[in-house]
Amino acid sequence: MLVAGNERGGGASHLLALSAACHDDGERAFYFLVVGRGYLQERLSQTGVDCLILDGGMRQVAGNLIRFLRDEKTRRPLQRIFLHAHGPRMNVLACFAAKRSGVAWTSTLHSDPATDFLPSRLKTLLFARLNVSCLRRATAIFAVNQELISIVPGKPVFKVRNGALLQANSVDEETSRQRLRSQLGISSESFVIGMAVRLVPVKDIPTALRALALLDHPDVHLAIAGDGPMRAELEQLRQDLNLVQRVHFLGFLSPIGDFLAGLDIHVMSSVSEGTGLSILEAGYYGVPNVGTDIAGIRQLITDNETGFLFPAGDAQALADAWQRLFVDSVLRKRLAEAFKSRVLPLYAPRAMLDSYRTGYEQLEV
Template identity: 40%
Template sequence: MRTIFVFFAGNERGGAAAHISTLARAVVRFEKSPHYRFVSLGQGPLADAVATTGVRLHVIGGNALHAVAQLKKLLRAERKALLHAHGPRMNILAALATRWNGVPWTSTIHSHPYYDFLGSSLKSRVYPKLHMWSLKQAVGLFIVQASLADVLPTGTVLDVPNAVDLPPQSKTREACAEVWQKRLGLDSGSRLIGVAARFDPVKNLDVLIRAMARVKTPNTHLLLAGDGEMRASLQSLAEQLGVVDRVHFLGFMTGLADFYGAIDIHVLPSKSEGTPFCVLEAGTYGAANIGSDIPGLRTLLQNGQAGVLAPVGDSEALAEQIDQLLQHDEEREQYVEAFRSSVLPNFSPEKMLEAYERGYTVLEEDILRTHQFTRSS
């Protein structure tokens, strides 16, 4: 078997970071460590999380050219290697590092390539083109959601599930809600809904804030766990709509068990998603999910059987669905139970690792069949 070099940005946060740290723990748990090496571009929370698992970790740094040189050096030290990158920037660097040295590379695509840079008009014009160029150089690609295959420029596309590997909740849901009510200075009977997401245009958080202005259930509060370039504009929108006292910006958070345990509903109104970890985490800790009716969430919520699907961008319909679940506890609990019993079992660390191992076998067969990488085969 080739040595798998898992290449990622050390400062990564969010779903892709959870995917990589879960993979590192699975590699150790299922005794696959000798076949894997993890390579972090720079330090940061993800590099720290991977380091604690005990896998072999290399941290490289510097500018893009220096990082590519260091990556090449690591790959040359192995007789047979496969570089596995995560994220648009890492994919571009991977394509450059392997372009003329005969080492095959692959990537896991966590999100729609054309929606990764919506926050910047310049980046949104340049980076998607560079990213798609890089993906054409890959021997094959892994995807966390089937609909992503439609936009990828490669013949071999392999499915891999995200995985949930979370500590159990140490408090009751009532105790979690009480903690947050006190922390925010709210009445004990306040109803809490929320979302954990980066403040990026693709997440459509403005739609959620507009929905809050239409929610009729008294004393309902929205908790936004996350941060990003849209924070100021979202805060301004809350002020304009007169809901600033009911929309709470919590900033970036780690250890979200108490957050998910406190909210009755987790709402993700995105315009595009792969398989979002926040939905998996919310369902694990007992929050009912409302997600926009897009392929990734439609699949995850089993066409509305394990959560509510909302029309994309429709704040009025979203508000009605929030009110419906807040006012019907039994319906909300039915969605939670359906999610736990029929969705979560499909997203275990063991299934993630098994999918990668199967995929690497397919890629190796492709490499041998095409004789594309003569140096290492």
């Protein structure tokens, strides 16, 4: 597995769940090659899985990676070796290194390449095309939702559901609720909607802010856990909408469980998603979910059964969904319980590991 050490968000959660499943199952066929250091590198180093950190500039990293792959081919001449990349930068690196070392390579698509570099039109034109061009040279593709399967036609494609590494919160729900409201500096009775999200265009956080402005309930708040390049722009929008007292930016939080457990509603307003992992995490803590009606979220939420869906970019529809949940605690509980019983079992880390194994078994034939 070739991964970026500074990865955060859904891709990091996917890999941490996979590493945990490998460790728990005694799986030694997966080796993690970590490019650089950061959040994911630190977390992987704590899991006990086989892990090699590749430091230095890209030329040095590429050279070390090619030598490692050639050594592995020499050491295991009867086995087929796959280099498996995660993320656009790693796809380009894998394509280059695999060709020069003579190994096969594959990739997991976590998101639509067309949205990976928003809002930069230049980066989208150059890097997204480079990414897709490299993916066309891969031996096979793994994809986290059905919509992504069609991005690289003519290749073997295997669906692998994201696994969620879910851990029980260290405190009870009421303690989490009071901690969050104290952190926000609001009443202990305040109603809090939350997002755990990178502050980037594809997450369409402005729609959530505009939806909050449509709610005629001054003690309903929006708490945003995450950071990113749009923070200043979003803070300006908060001011323009007169929501300074009701929208709270908390920065990146890890672990995220205490934050999610303290919410009344969790929302994901993305215009594109591989799989909304924070939806799984919020559902685990018994928080009802509202998400956009797109493939990566629709596979998790059945509208009015395990949560609410709304059209991407439609602030009024989102506000309407929040209003229904705000006034009806029985509905909130019903949706949360249905999500726990019907959705969560499908996204266990072991199930994800089994999907990878199945894909590679078919490639070995």
